[in-house]
Amino acid sequence: MKTFDFIIIGGGVIGCTIARSLSRYKLSILLVEKESDIGMVTSSANSALVHAGYDAVAGSLKAKMNVAASPMWDTFAGELNIPFRRCGDFVVAVDEKEVQKLEELLTRGKKNGVPGLKIVTGDELKAKEPLVNPNATAALWAPTGGICDPFAATLAAGENAVMNGVQIALNTTFESFITENGRIIGVHTNRGDFSGRWVVNAAGLQSDAVMHKAGVRPEFKITPRRGEYFIVDREEMKINSVLFPVPSDVSKGILVTATMHENTLIGPNAQNIDDKEDKSITAKGMDEIWNGAKKLVPSVNQRSIIASYAGLRAGGNAPCADSSVDYTGDFVIEIPETVMGLVNLGGIESPGLSAAPAIGQYVVELLKDHGEQLIEKADYQPIRPARPRFRHMSMDERKEMIQRDARYGRVICRCEMVTEGEIVAEIHSPIPATTYDAIKRRTWLGTGRCQGGFDMPLVVEILARELGKSPLEITKKGEGSEYLYRKTKTVEGQPA
Numbered sequence: 046m047k048t049f050d051f052i053i054i055g056g057g058v059i060g061c062t063i064a065r066s067l068s069r070y071k072l073s074i075l076l077v078e079k080e081s082d083i084g085m086v087t088s089s090a091n092s093a094l095v096h097a098g099y100d101a102v103a104g105s106l107k108a109k110m111n112v113a114a115s116p117m118w119d120t121f122a123g124e125l126n127i128p129f130r131r132c133g134d135f136v137v138a139v140d141e142k143e144v145q146k147l148e149e150l151l152t153r154g155k156k157n158g159v160p161g162l163k164i165v166t167g168d169e170l171k172a173k174e175p176l177v178n179p180n181a182t183a184a185l186w187a188p189t190g191g192i193c194d195p196f197a198a199t200l201a202a203g204e205n206a207v208m209n210g211v212q213i214a215l216n217t218t219f220e221s222f223i224t225e226n227g228r229i230i231g232v233h234t235n236r237g238d239f240s241g242r243w244v245v246n247a248a249g250l251q252s253d254a255v256m257h258k259a260g261v262r263p264e265f266k267i268t269p270r271r272g273e274y275f276i277v278d279r280e281e282m283k284i285n286s287v288l289f290p291v292p293s294d295v296s297k298g299i300l301v302t303a304t305m306h307e308n309t310l311i312g313p314n315a316q317n318i319d320d321k322e323d324k325s326i327t328a329k330g331m332d333e334i335w336n337g338a339k340k341l342v343p344s345v346n347q348r349s350i351i352a353s354y355a356g357l358r359a360g361g362n363a364p365c366a367d368s369s370v371d372y373t374g375d376f377v378i379e380i381p382e383t384v385m386g387l388v389n390l391g392g393i394e395s396p397g398l399s400a401a402p403a404i405g406q407y408v409v410e411l412l413k414d415h416g417e418q419l420i421e422k423a424d425y426q427p428i429r430p431a432r433p434r435f436r437h438m439s440m441d442e443r444k445e446m447i448q449r450d451a452r453y454g455r456v457i458c459r460c461e462m463v464t465e466g467e468i469v470a471e472i473h474s475p476i477p478a479t480t481y482d483a484i485k486r487r488t489w490l491g492t493g494r495c496q497g498g499f500d501m502p503l504v505v506e507i508l509a510r511e512l513g514k515s516p517l518e519i520t521k522k523g524e525g526s527e528y529l530y531r532k533t534k535t536v537e538g539q540p541a
C-alpha cells in the first residue's frame with residue numbers, strides 16, 4: 046500500500062488550494078479526484094467573483110475566511126499567474142426600501158472589517174456603469190470586490206502543488222476510511238488503498254457523505270442549490286464591474302458582471318434540489334434570470350446570449366462556528382475530536398472561491414494547533430508560470446512565437462483564437478488535459494459564437510495524436526462521453 050502523510054479527497058479549488066498550502070512543508074501528499082480532471086464540479090461553474098466580504102453574516106467562519114482572503118488575492122493570483130481584477134462591485138437599489146437594505150449591508154460590511162465601503166448616488170453609479178437601470182437611486186460600492194477565472198485558480202493551485210511534489214490521482218474515487226483504534230490511517234478507493242496519517246475532506250457536494258463515513262456530524266447535510274447562468278457575447282455588451290441586486294435571504298441575487306474573458310455573465314438563480322448531479326437548465330430558471338438581469342440592465346438583449354450553464358452550491362446546515370451567533374449554514378473547517386486523523390470541511394458554498402487562499406492557510410494553522418510538526422522545504426516554489434496565450438500577444442510576440450514553434454501559427458479555435466501550440470502545451474502540462482472539456486477549461490477554446498462547432502474535430506485529432514490513442518477513445522469529459530462510435534471510411538493508401 047502506498048503511504049502518504051496527507052490524502053486530500055477532492056480536487057476543487059478548496060482541495061487544490063489546501064494541497065498547495067501543505068506543499069510548502071516536508072510532507073508527502075496525495076490528492077484523489079473522482080473525475081477525469083480537477084475542478085470539474087462547482088469550482089468551474091460559479092459567478093467567478095472574489096467577494097469583498099460584506100454579505101456573509103458577521104462572526105461566521107464564512108465572513109472571517111472571506112475577509113481574510115480578499116487582500117491575499119493579489120499575491121495568490123500574482124504567484125500563480127492567473128487572471129484576477131479588483132474591479133469593485135455595486136449593490137444596486139432601485140427604490141427606497143432597497144436603499145434601507147444598503148444601509149444594513151454597509152453596517153454588516155463594516156462589522157466584518159471590509160475596507161472602503163460606501164453608499165454612492167445613482168448618478169455616481171451611472172457614471173461608472175452607463176448601462177445600469179436609469180431608475181437606480183443609490184448603490185453600495187465595494188472597491189475591494191473583484192473577478193477571477195475560477196477554473197484557472199483551481200488548476201494553477203493544483204499545478205503549483207504538483208510542482209512542489211504533490212501527487213494527483215484522477216479518476217480515483219474515495220470509497221471509505223481505513224481506521225485503527227479510533228484513528229483514520231488511510232482510504233479505500235476504486236483504484237486501491239492508500240495509507241495516510243491525515244485525510245482531508247474537501248469533497249464539496251459529497252462532503253457530508255465523506256464525513257459520515259468517519260462517523261462525524263451525522264446530522265450534517267448538504268443541500269444542492271442550483272444556480273443557472275447566461276453568457277453574453279463579448280462584442281454585444283460591456284459591464285465594467287459587478288452589479289448585484291439587493292440580496293434576498295437565500296442568495297445574493299441575479300447579478301450582471303464583467304468576466305476575465307471579457308464576456309458579460311448573467312445569473313445565478315437559487316433552487317434547492319435533491320440531485321447532487323443535476324446541472325440542467327430549466328425554462329423557468331431562464332425566465333427568472335432574464336427578469337433579474339433586466340432589473341439591473343434593461344437594455345440587455347436576448348439575441349446576444351451565446352451560452353448557458355448551471356452550477357450547484359454545496360449548502361450546509363452547520364450552526365455558526367461562533368456559538369454566540371444565531372446563524373445556520375456556516376462553513377465547517379475543523380479537526381474533529383471524535384476521530385483522529387481527519388481534517389473536515391463541509392458546506393463550502395459561496396464565498397468559498399473567494400475564501401480559498403485563507404482556507405488553505407487556516408487548515409495549516411489548525412494542524413499546527415493540533416501538534417503537527419510542519420517543517421518548511423528549502424526549495425518550495427510558490428511561482429507557477431503561465432503558459433503563453435496567443436490571443437493576448439502583440440503581433441511581434443506572435444511572430445516570434447510562431448518562429449519558435451510553427452504549431453502556434455495554426456489557429457484551431459477561430460472565435461477565441463486558440464492555436465495548436467497552446468492545445469499541445471495543455472496536454473503535456475503538470476496536470477495533463479486529456480479530454481475536450483479539459484482543453485476548453487484551460488484555453489477557453491470553443492466558448493465563442495460557434496460554441497466549438499469548428500474546433501471540436503481538430504481537437505479530437507490532436508488529443509489522439511499527442512496521447513497515442515485512437516480518436517475513438519477521445520472523450521468530451523471522461524469515460525462514457527466518447528465522440529466517435531466507429532470508423533466509417535478509409536482513405537486509399539492509408540491503413541484501415
Ligand SMILES: Cc1cc2nc3c(=O)[nH]c(=O)nc-3n(C[C@H](O)[C@H](O)[C@H](O)COP(=O)(O)OP(=O)(O)OC[C@H]3O[C@@H](n4cnc5c(N)ncnc54)[C@H](O)[C@@H]3O)c2cc1C
Nearest residue numbers: 055057059079088091092094219249272357358397398399
Ligand atoms: C451558482 C454558484 C455561484 C457561486 N459563485 C461564487 C462566487 O462568485 N464567489 C465565490 O467565492 N464562490 C462562489 N461560489 C461557491 C464556490 O464555487 C465554491 O465555494 C467552491 O467552488 C467550492 O469548491 P470545492 O473545492 O469545495 O468544491 P468542488 O469544486 O465541487 O470540488 C469538490 C471535488 O471533490 C470531488 N469529489 C467528491 N466526492 C469525491 C470522492 N468520493 N472521491 C474523490 N473525489 C471526490 C468532486 O469531483 C469535486 O471535484 C458559487 C457556487 C455556485 C454553485
